[in-house]
Amino acid sequence: MTSSVSSVSTSRPALDGGLRRPAPHELLGLTSPAYGGDYNPEQWDEATFAEDLELMAEAGVNLVSLGIFSWARLEPREGSYELDWLVEIVGRLHDAGIAVDLATATASPPAWMATDHPESLPMSADGVRLGLGSRQQYCPSSTVYRERSAALAEVLAERLGDHPGVVMWHIGNEYGCHTAECFCPACARAFRAWLTDRYGDVERLNAAWGTDFWSQRYTSLEQVCPPAAMPTFHNPAQLLDWRRFSDHQLRSLMEAEARILRAHSSLPVTTNFMGDFPATDYWRWAESLDIISDDSYPDPADAAAAHEVAWAGDLMRGLADGRPWILMEQAPGAVQWRRRNSPKRPGQFLLWSLARVAHGADGVLQFQWRQSRQGAETFHSGMVPHAGRAGRTWDEVVATGRALKRLGPVLGEPVCAEAAVVLDWDSQWALSSTIGPVEPGERFEAARAWHRSLWEAGIATDIVPVRADLAGYRLIVVPEVFIDYPELARNLEGAAAAGAQVVVAGPTGVVDTDAGAVLGGYLGSLRPLLGVRVTDHAALSGPVGQDDSRGALVNRVSRAVGTPAAETWMGLEAVGESLRRVLDQMGTPAPDLRAGGWAEEVRIDEAPGGVEAGQGQEPVEVVAVFDGRSGGADLAGRPAITRRPVRGPGAAWYVAADLDAVGRAALLRLVCAHARIRPVVADLPDGVEAQRRGEILFLLNHGDRAAEVAGIVGTDLISGEVCTGHVVLAPRSALVVRSRKLG
Numbered sequence: 164m165t166s167s168v169s170s171v172s173t174s175r176p177a178l179d180g181g182l183r184r185p186a187p188h189e190l191l192g193l194t195s196p197a198y199g200g201d202y203n204p205e206q207w208d209e210a211t212f213a214e215d216l217e218l219m220a221e222a223g224v225n226l227v228s229l230g231i232f233s234w235a236r237l238e239p240r241e242g243s244y245e246l247d248w249l250v251e252i253v254g255r256l257h258d259a260g261i262a263v264d265l266a267t268a269t270a271s272p273p274a275w276m277a278t279d280h281p282e283s284l285p286m287s288a289d290g291v292r293l294g295l296g297s298r299q300q301y302c303p304s305s306t307v308y309r310e311r312s313a314a315l316a317e318v319l320a321e322r323l324g325d326h327p328g329v330v331m332w333h334i335g336n337e338y339g340c341h342t343a344e345c346f347c348p349a350c351a352r353a354f355r356a357w358l359t360d361r362y363g364d365v366e367r368l369n370a371a372w373g374t375d376f377w378s379q380r381y382t383s384l385e386q387v388c389p390p391a392a393m394p395t396f397h398n399p400a401q402l403l404d405w406r407r408f409s410d411h412q413l414r415s416l417m418e419a420e421a422r423i424l425r426a427h428s429s430l431p432v433t434t435n436f437m438g439d440f441p442a443t444d445y446w447r448w449a450e451s452l453d454i455i456s457d458d459s460y461p462d463p464a465d466a467a468a469a470h471e472v473a474w475a476g477d478l479m480r481g482l483a484d485g486r487p488w489i490l491m492e493q494a495p496g497a498v499q500w501r502r503r504n505s506p507k508r509p510g511q512f513l514l515w516s517l518a519r520v521a522h523g524a525d526g527v528l529q530f531q532w533r534q535s536r537q538g539a540e541t542f543h544s545g546m547v548p549h550a551g552r553a554g555r556t557w558d559e560v561v562a563t564g565r566a567l568k569r570l571g572p573v574l575g576e577p578v579c580a581e582a583a584v585v586l587d588w589d590s591q592w593a594l595s596s597t598i599g600p601v602e603p604g605e606r607f608e609a610a611r612a613w614h615r616s617l618w619e620a621g622i623a624t625d626i627v628p629v630r631a632d633l634a635g636y637r638l639i640v641v642p643e644v645f646i647d648y649p650e651l652a653r654n655l656e657g658a659a660a661a662g663a664q665v666v667v668a669g670p671t672g673v674v675d676t677d678a679g680a681v682l683g684g685y686l687g688s689l690r691p692l693l694g695v696r697v698t699d700h701a702a703l704s705g706p707v708g709q710d711d712s713r714g715a716l717v718n719r720v721s722r723a724v725g726t727p728a729a730e731t732w733m734g735l736e737a738v739g740e741s742l743r744r745v746l747d748q749m750g751t752p753a754p755d756l757r758a759g760g761w762a763e764e765v766r767i768d769e770a771p772g773g774v775e776a777g778q779g780q781e782p783v784e785v786v787a788v789f790d791g792r793s794g795g796a797d798l799a800g801r802p803a804i805t806r807r808p809v810r811g812p813g814a815a816w817y818v819a820a821d822l823d824a825v826g827r828a829a830l831l832r833l834v835c836a837h838a839r840i841r842p843v844v845a846d847l848p849d850g851v852e853a854q855r856r857g858e859i860l861f862l863l864n865h866g867d868r869a870a871e872v873a874g875i876v877g878t879d880l881i882s883g884e885v886c887t888g889h890v891v892l893a894p895r896s897a898l899v900v901r902s903r904k905l906g
């Protein structure tokens with residue numbers, strides 16, 4: 164077999180401390196996208212290993228992740244290492260042309276660590292030490308875990324850091340996946356040390372946490388504890404700092420290993436992310452990594468799974484600063500950890516693999532190569548299933564390997580998006596740490612919803628941090644960025660002044676970085692740009708308690724009391740022609756604008772502050788008002804969507820309600836028209852997504868029916884056929900065409 168991963172020494176540019184950040188294919192010496200998966204040969208015998216090499220050749224595997232859960236085999240007794248078996252496997256894979264993404268193996272400590280050092284086990288918020296027999300059973304502050312994991316990384320780097328078969332380092336595995344926080348005494352001490360660094364003295368902590376509320380004032384930092392089990396609500400600032408600390412603690416483990424690896428080896432390092440995993444601020448993690456990689460498991464039983472693929476891909480590209488990234492894990496078929504574990508539908512494995520590439524992946528790896536025969540993941544699919552080569556999974560695995568092999572021209576090609584959605588972990592933590600104003604989701608629901616609306620409309624979209632350089636974007640959506648960031652406001656003002664459309668949706672700019680409320684009207688530093696301020700929140704609560712709808716027949720007093728706040732939606736009405744026309748064109752049943760349970764009372768500022776001196780006096784237009792239907796009764800006539808022209812085409816829109824899918828789609832149509840943003844391919848049939856990387860166009864038919872697309876001219880990279888205009892995509896299939904962008 165010839166490998167598409169060439170030898171390390173000739174093709175990989177040296178890393179230079181992160182100043183120059185080459186793309187993954189340069190770092191790994193790839194000539195086609197990486198393909199393979201987690202490989203756990205220690206679970207199998209020699210005959211199986213030999214068969215694996217043959218099957219990997221048949222499937223076109225060129226990269227495997229090795230050793231992720233091998234610590235117990237590599238260091239069977241504390242301080243005594245057995246690496247020969249691993250070195251031999253790396254060598255045999257290398258001889259077979261398969262490169263290795265070598266794990267530092269620190270994801271799951273061996274039994275001796277738990278039995279000889281029980282304090283290394285993590286503690287739950289209730290004070291329970293978690294037991295041995297699963298995985299990731301370590302406290303992130305544990306000295307012994309820190310020392311032993313660092314030592315193991317060093318031993319591996321020394322022994323295998325310049326082995327020609329190893330092309331990258333895989334640090335740990337899914338940090339925080341099971342143990343994102345630990346409430347043990349060591350973590351309490353580490354938390355205090357972190358707070359001491361942050362605040363210097365106890366009075367500054369008292370001020371930041373507002374401890375005069377509920378008599379929480381501390382007289383010494385030694386009194387401060389993690390927010391473990393408590394009688395009632397925690398202090399939001401304490402919880403927010405705890406989340407930052409817990410993230411920092413995990414990140415410091417990864418960074419310690421990265422430093423050791425870099426001291427001994429010039430190979431790039433990665434750790435596998437988990438999409439928008441709530442506990443870890445990946446914007447920060449990404450700064451320490453050479454290659455961004457992701458694990459992603461959309462549920463085939465969810466009609467929005469294709470959006471999950473797009474969302475995760477756009478996020479990883481953002482984390483990689485616009486460069487390509489690698490899909491480190493997906494399931495070839497079903498997972499085993501949901502209540503119901505649906506297999507991928509025929510064609511979906513290849514389709515979603517290509518969709519990852521369309522969103523910037525230059526590698527597609529799976530969990531795992533061979534389905535385990537024992538253990539907790541026995542019924543999680545593998546590239547080689549229990550049934551072996553019999554069955555659909557293997558056929559699709561081989562077909563996907565073949566397809567990826569043809570996609571060399573995609574490597575390194577950028578996705579060019581003119582729209583961006585701002586995403587901020589710290590805001591998500593602040594929102595979920597505060598008590599009210601609503602029960603928040605944990606996973607960026609608003610950002611996902613706006614991103615999905617753009618994706619469904621066919622608009623290529625980047626996901627960016629609050630500190631991003633926004634120059635060049637024509638549309639920037641800021642959904643539910645709960646913390647007020649003056650720097651973001653300045654960048655948005657700059658973008659709007661340069662002609663961009665800025666769409667801000669609440670609740671945004673509600674608290675400062677200590678979770679303290681913004682005074683004088685929410686939106687804080689965004690008020691001058693938007694020309695509005697939020698004077699109160701007006702959330703609905705939805706149906707409460709038992710259904711007593713017939714109570715009005717007999718309940719003489721309470722039947723006269725209106726409770727709009729108990730409804731689940733509220734109506735909006737477009738003001739003026741533009742939005743109403745869009746709604747009419749969309750052909751939805753009626754021009755019906757609705758929001759869900761979130762709304763705000765908004766006041767328009769008479770003389771909004773200047774975006775730039777002399778530019779600030781444009782009046783704010785009301786685009787839609789609450790119309791009083793359902794839960795919106797008390798807001799009737801008040802602004803729900805506003806628009807403030809800034810300069811030229813530039814404008815700042817504010818959305819004071821959580822618009823439903825129809826409302827978001829309508830508003831985005833209008834905003835995209837102002838921004839002059841067009842879909843990647845216009846007028847696509849239902850089910851078809853289009854994405855572009857440079858000159859390469861991806862047409863992805865997620866639908867259950869064949870779809871016809873006109874105007875596609877170019878060469879199909881996978882089949883080699885020439886498309887001369889009209890193409891037909893089978894259900895759940897894709898076309899990857901090299902074709903110039905038209906118009």
Ligand code: GLA
Nearest residue numbers: 336337458460492498530543
């Ligand atoms: C995660 C882990 C893998 C495996 C898969 C199963 O992504 O990293 O080890 O457990 O989940 O879906």
Ligand code: ZN
Nearest residue numbers: 302345347350
């Ligand atoms: Zn701990």
